[in-house]
Amino acid sequence: MDTKLKVAVLGTGIMGAAMARNLLRAGHEVSVWNRDATKTEPLAADGARRAASPADAVEAADVVLTMLYDAAAVEEVVRAAAPGFRPGTAWIQSTTVGVQDAPAVAKLAAELSLDLVEAPVSGTRAPAEAGQLLVLAAGPDAVRRRVAPVLDAIGARTIWTGRTPLKGPPRGSNLW
Template sequence: MALGSRGEETTVRVSVLGTGAMGAGVAQSLLRDGHEVTVWNRTAERARPLADLGATVAADVADAVAHAQVVMLTLFDTDAVVDVLERAADGAPEDTVWVQASTIGVAGTETVVQLAAQHGITLVEAMMLGTKAPAEQGTLTMLVAGAADAVAVVEPVLDAVSAKVVRAGDRVGQGTALKLAANAWIASITAATGQSLAIASALGLDPQLFLQAIEGSASDSAYAHTKGAAMIAGEFPAQFALDGLRKDIGLITAAARQAGVDTTLLDALGRVYAEASAAGHGGDDIAAVGTAF
């Protein structure tokens, strides 16, 4: 159970809107920590399994937020966030704090900030750095931005779902900027792992030798071993769907280009992930990018 500022146990009424892989995992971690959780999903069947864990499953998105102290938006893209926010905004109490946790890029975040202001919504953002398993285990890294008093309200929620919280700034949008930088790294290191394994194999080596070579060195990466093992096995159960990262690469590229950052590497990454998706791996884990090599 999360502790409040005076050390007492704090139960928060949380509504999670969007129960895909990340939203469902977050809901599970909140329930395990003892919070009162209501969930809603556009496809209701995806939310129903959470009822067995103690969640209230709402059929209508406005009903889902009716008694919420905190609302978490864990949706796929800007269109989904805008649609849900417009449908649910007037259904929540005035003092509810809304947590934008969807990766929607710089322009999408600006749109949501403006929409929240129109509805008088208190908005913070908490970008989720991690995949399905950390969401379920409550070990995400949360990249948080927003006014200090609003962030303080959602601290018990952040504690329940994360192993680490990084304060990106006081302005909603700064968390998004940090998430884009982090996902650029994830996209790069995953693709680079696939490339190195493919080179080793093509040159007549057991690709496992590449992972052995970097292990424990300054160039080592736990991510390379996790994704590399999946690549070698040729098995890609989705922790982070490849098409989801493709979407993020597009957002990163747009933001970088607007900010004057060269996009040569991002453009190449976009092509490589697109190849893997076109080959039928869009719903597989991002490790499937290795098939493009």
Template structure:
């Protein structure tokens, strides 16, 4: 088995394999490179990883090649299936003692399953979902929720400091960080749908939506999120910072967790229905504020 080349090694800085270079993974990889960490990047569709090469990353053909010799393996993929398939593809290049920083939002059951799989491979599993979207990922200003063995903190600290402005250590239990992430996503999902519904109602009542936004601006009920997401709709720029289809997936994970906990979440259930209608209408690849389209004409 080969290890990372001497050209990849930087004294005192962990080598990182980034598996998954979509909206979030690509931004996180750029942040790691800016911090001077060696990065090997892999994506199922190689063309999505190629731009990282010009920033200094080594783009590999396989997940196995990416993880070979890495100190930290960072996964930022869409769902449980993608993470599981990628782990299987990478197995030949993994070694006992590597830290697996699992940042994909996959839900509670999947997190438990992945932790068991990591233990079977001798990996140090850190449950590490993030709060933030495209711009914070690109700027290295995410909030990272982490749970797992405290002994791994020193090694992974440079990675966490590169991708985030804040790290919240939740505990040793690998599911604790995911639980916190689901709570945080509940707030975001309900907030974005509230913004969309206010725009829908403004237009339905013949009120210029900008008048509503101006009325809220600077007051105790205003938020940068309301202003920014509403502006995206009004300007017609729905370039995804967080895709609607991903928000729908996360909504369903939240509802699954709530049901298992005996909690009723009426707002998230309604949000999931809106996301589903918007996705069915062809807006799944747009930013999640495209939930606006689920209320037009209602």
């Protein structure tokens, strides 16, 4: 299996930009999009392809990573990206969304035939820039293997909390 992937990063604020840079360092082909296009300029200088729209960013992507403001932004941007998705594209959703919003994210993934991995991260700017985030992920086994090179590039450790993104960590665990 080729571990060099085409990855689209939607949202290039502090965390998303750091993730995109680590993906580039790992040798992945990275497309970036941000609502404020000027935030993608430094990433283009590092080798990323600047996309004109979310749909342009995700076209031909093996994996799409979202790191946006909130659940509403996730829905808006992913719907805007919909024309560019291929069925079965892996979607790593790293935006911090509340438990109450997780079902809507899962429903959106199913509607667009995307393979969802919920993957919130723990860490601040310095760990993000160093590729040392802690990733708390949930997703089916087959998708886990497909997204592993991306999670390895952005994090020091990935803790898989379950096979279904909606279920999250086991009851009584201290992961959330």
